[in-house]
Amino acid sequence: MNVVTPINSVAQPGTDRDWWRGAVIYQIYPRSFQDSDGDGVGDLKGITERLPYVASLGVDAIWISPFFTSPMKDFGYDISDYCDVDPLFGQLADFDALLSRAHALGIRVMIDLVLSHTSDQHAWFKESRANRDNAKANWYVWADAKDDGTPPTNWLSIFGGPAWQWDTRREQYYLHNFLTSQPDLNYHEPAVQDAVLDVVRFWLERGVDGFRLDTINYYFHDAELRNNPPLAPERRNASVAPKVNPYNHQEHIYSKNRPENLGFLKRLRALLDGYNGRACVGEISDAQRGLEILAEYTAGGDRAHMCYAFEFLDAGRVTAQLVKTVFDKLDGYSPDAWACWAYSNHDVVRHGTRWGLSPAALRTYVTLLMALKGSACLYQGEELGLPEAELTLDQVRDPAGLEFWPEYKGRDGCRTPMAWTTDAGAGFSAATPWLPVPKAHLPSSVAAQEADATALLHHYRRAIALRRQFGALRNGAMDDLVADGDLLRFVRRGPDGDIFCAFNLGETPRETPLPEGDWRPVGGEFGDATMVSGNHVRLEPWQAFLATRA
Template identity: 55%
Template sequence: MSAVRISSDPLRNDAWWRGAVIYQIYPRSFRDLDGDGVGDLPGIIDKLGYVADLGVDAIWISPFFKSPMADFGYDIADYRAVDPLFGDIDDFDRLLAKAHALGLRVMIDQVLSHTSNEHEWFKRSRESRDNEYSDWYVWADAREDGTAPNNWMSLFGGVAWRWEPRRQQYYLHNFLSAQPDLNFHNPAVRAAVLDNVRFWLDRGVDGLRLDAINFCFHDAQLRDNPPKPAAQRVGRGFSPDNPYAFQYHHYNNTQPENLAFLGELRALLDRYPGAVALGEISSEDSLATMDDYTRDGRLHMGYSFELLTEDYSVAHIRGTVQRLEATMREGWPCWAISNHDVQRVVTRWGRGERPAHFATLLSALVCSLRGSVCVYQGEELGLPEADLPFDALQDPYGKAFWPTFKGRDGCRTPLPWDTSERAGFTSGEPWLPIPASHRALDIASQQDDPASKLNGFRRFLSWRKHHAALLDGAIGFLDSAEPAIAFVRGEGSQAMLMAFNLGDAPASVELGERADWIADDGHGLPCGHIQGQRLILPAYGMYAARARG
């Protein structure tokens, strides 16, 4: 694959997203300036310099739109208004201007498949079956016995239908009952959704992270989903006690009609040079869906949850990437090992004793794969999952499934800026408690420690920018045994050999005939060495080298 030429000015480069590192900001927990205990847009503005100093290319801001906060912003009541909890539209414009001045692109979450039940569209739709908005949501009559129209289940547990007495019908909600699904079969809905997207593109945003984008369309015939055998009831957050895992989700999402809509969305984006779309995809075969959604003029990038599971074996990581490489014909992948929906990676993949640089090693691994990368706030600090008591939980998902699943609050606690009682996050009472283990990893202390996780993260990203093969080069894996993973990025004289040992004892990789590499240890992690045709890696170490000649 030929490399894309990258402009030296990131804001003048329409291909900026290829190989980009995108820093996810969860606004509620980033920084609070007004003292109400919830992070806000002025708080983000205040700390954008910190984000820029990490060496990332862009920020992705989770929802800050007007919302009753049933799902903490992923239930939108007004797509064009900033919720007063976070500030106002002028604050967003200031944030955008400052980010651009610092060389950062700005991506925002767009939740297109559903709204809040407090959205004016839904309030109108539920009133009757014959008004302007009556067909804007997915409504269906009850069965003869009064039960729901079919067997579809909500991802948050229970039946995906709720009765509305005003219409004497059920409405569909793939998530919370406070998040009714829009009817994308209605062209007026699609036009209104695209018009809301246009509003933010006109303000100057550089990209969209499309939440649950494969949930936009449903099967118009409302066919039942088939049952799934117990042995296959696995997936992100889908423990066997969640009935969502009991089905193959063939009909409540990932419908073929969505492809044409994505083409319409891409046509809109193409009118704004450099604007990109990153789709979050969770389907029965997410890698195949990523291919479908990122070719033939649809989305620029797609990411799924394959590396957000508890399995971090070499077989799983290598197999996932190889399958995607074989499947994705035109598109561009984006990888993530943490986000606001899953347990933090140093806990999920680091059970037991791990060295201080383990978090940086994991970041280095994911940032070395072919594709772009989403880094969740706090990964650079090595934050573990916060263990919160039930009475501190805010997440309705966690409350419903406690104690077998504790929800998502443990990865959403506020960032620790210093060691004070409220960790420099707020002058008020933080919306989630900040554990002492997080205050011990605070930003202020790590800033001054050359050996800290934070500075290790910065060092690696700075080093990565100097190697074009790591930004846009092809990838090919070497044969290696657990716990070592090795691959070559790029071709010819630009090629880079990257190898990682995820285990607590030295490991080796056979290089075969291609053993002529020039080591580059500028990344600052424990470094391996070559003996003959064998690469020797220290425990939790890595090796990076350039092709000779």
């Protein structure tokens, strides 16, 4: 059955305060989406040009990675002016036009705010580093050296090396959890919190529908500057930092994840709640306590609306047992926690390559994502099944890739331009693009898949539409979760009825019983699994089965 939702049936933004519950959010990496001015870099006008395509997917919102003024040392995640657009991407008028067009198409717009740190070119930091007595002297994390001249703590940077950089002006170290050109803001200073909330208010007044909050668990540091303890080798997980980075050798209990953050999140939520239908999704960057922090940050209705951790962004394939473990843990931490799940984003190897997935597996995984309790993020190009691009060292632009090459090749492989057409430039730009367009992506372009009724792109549209059709899939409860080898099954319960969901995430056929009652299969295009004797279903390898009570 075809359940694709027409564009004009999408609810207009602002009419539903809880639209974010179960929402499907499409991430756009602006440098690589569409170039409108022929400089080889994507821009805001390019995004606006392609919004009808995004609307055709049936998503609720877009998340746009940073487009603010920046020296681009970390490609926009180093912001030098929170309230303006970098000329590379256009100007504020271009953003206003994008917002207007998106809203006309029924798409909400979330923007990526990087509030834990700024660029060292930001006016705040320039003033702060000038001396120890100026008005913003305490806006960043400054500390004296130890008696032997070494950094004040053992904290490490995600980009490698110490998280402290010596500054000759103040003769002090400043904290940078990322690049040395990304100094951390000092949230223990009330004026910093006020200034950051003013930034949030600026964009709310401009009409944005919400925010993706980068590294939301990094806002506060330990005021006592205590050393992080070592992490046992068996507990090290490379899902946040590259495996070869010594960052993985510490338990980061003092450099991030501080309890003071909850107070700021409540201030942020109160601000958002003052505007109709605004929401935020936070990135929990922690390999050991991600789910626990996710629950803590989203519980109670007065903190972040939703957060995502890295359990489904890890190198290991999402298995039936992993799904059960994740949801059992999350429910144990807080039954009202709200997650936003994703398989891919701009920081990790594309999941089709990362997990070595077949076309059938790609289909089953997105059907699963649309059936899970929580909201969902899709990353541009995953609906095309684009594989990770293979780049040579001379093509790498990512500072993490340059630092750890060749053991870690950085994030550029998932950031290459979107494949719109089968032409050499993939319809992205008339100029040489900032990252090369992989030839392997061209046969999977939007144009090629639009013309093929069996293509993955159409399956994504059907899966998203099915989620929209059934309230139980969008924001219902999830009960009776069972993992049996490669077989995963559960029931989603909502006011419009129950949905039974079963997934074979393996290569061997499986049978599973249905719950008591009469069930009618829905979404047959997701696998056409066979009903056996009325109360059992047989699933072939990489097949999904969904049914509603008759």
